[in-house]
Amino acid sequence: GFPAFGASLGFVRGKRRTAAHVATDGRAVAIDGLPRKTANVEWRGVTKNGAFEPYAAILRVLAVEAAQRQEMIESGSPSLDVKRAQILVVTRLGREGSCVVAYVDAQANAKPNDLAREAADDAALAPCPVARIAVRGVLTPVLASYLNSSPSRARR
Numbered sequence: 602g603f604p605a606f607g608a609s610l611g612f613v614r615g616k617r618r619t620a621a622h623v624a625t626d627g628r629a630v631a632i633d634g635l636p637r638k639t640a641n642v643e644w645r646g647v648t649k650n651g652a653f654e655p656y657a658a659i660l661r662v663l664a665v666e667a668a669q670r671q672e673m674i675e676s677g678s679p680s681l682d683v684k685r686a687q688i689l690v691v692t693r694l695g696r697e698g699s700c701v702v703a704y705v706d707a708q709a710n711a712k713p714n715d716l717a718r719e720a721a722d723d724a725a726l727a728p729c730p731v732a733r734i735a736v737r738g739v740l741t742p743v744l745a746s747y748l749n750s751s752p753s754r755a756r757r
Contacts, residue, residue: 643714645721657721658692659714661707667746686743689717693724693731700729703737704747710738 646655665673666684673680691703703720707713716737724731736744 643718645718645725655694656725657694657702659717659721660690660692662688662690664688664743664747666743684743686741688744689713691717691720691724693721693727693729695729698729700731701734702727702731703735704744705737706739706741706744709741713738 641661643659644653644655645657645659646653648654664670664686669680669683673683686709687707689705689707690701691705693700693702702724703717705713705716705720710716720735720737734748736748740748
């Protein structure tokens, strides 16, 4: 079956589960599911004074083309011919704010994890929000629908 029509993800710190990073731009792929029951997050960061401090997180999500997703929401039922994609969402994390900095289509690229890691490391010191979310590798129709841009306007 098809999962629920979306989910959100937040980052928290410590036992009290206080917000570790505050979202500043609200732009993100609508998560329609996770590829497995247990999702893995890859953390990118540095070790300072014996403690790991993340500056980015990479998460693989399932997403569908935005117009098809909206049609399913309006009709209240899933579509059998939905265009699904596995997308690596690269999120810049910081005390001053967090933002999505890059997307990688995990099925359309030969080494998607390497592309996502490069994007995370390139954005290590970038302020949020970013002017434009980068697409690393192939710009697929699903990614283009979330960027609200034509392939020629997306940054690679």
